[in-house]
Amino acid sequence: MSEQQSNRPPEPDPEARKRANRAALKYGAARLGLFLGLTIVIQLLALLIGAPVPLVMSALFALLIAFPLSMLVFSGLRQDATAAVAEWSRQRREHKQWIRNELSQR
Template identity: 65%
Template sequence: MNSPEAPQLDPEVRKKANRAAVKYGLARLALFIVLTVIIQVAAMLIDAPVPLVMTALLALIVAFPLSMLIFPKMRVEATESVAAWSAQRKARKQWVRDELSRR
């Protein structure tokens, strides 16, 4: 059997992907929380109490596009690192499929 060497999964690529995704996720979560607080405080200052659920929904709607404008480097880094990890996993899975099909 003359099979090529199995592609190895680089644990550093996985760590980088996890780190980048968590960093971007936490930044987006912080933005959502800050927007919720700002909207709630603004509503209280103008003496127009708004339920927290409504404030959170408004903050969520605003935070989605705003996070793409505020954190573009984090988003690109997370996307690229997850894509690199995914490519490694796909190569490994394809190698396993090829090995199993030869048997």
């Protein structure tokens, strides 16, 4: 291997970035969908029992329920997103470290 090839910077994989963005978007959309669904269910239940609840209160209650529930229900999506973002971050860190090393040698 020549000196030029061994000294090449580790480039972050653009596909890793796409995977990280896609996984984070899927997880975020799933959590948002759960929140909106719970808000609608709470509003409908309130109307069915004849005790109208302000939308803000329903949304706050849905938020309190959706946060821990999403951690359980969407654990696979959360783990995929975490792994994809961690891989992208590792690649970026390696690239930045290579740049720092190159600059310190000049």
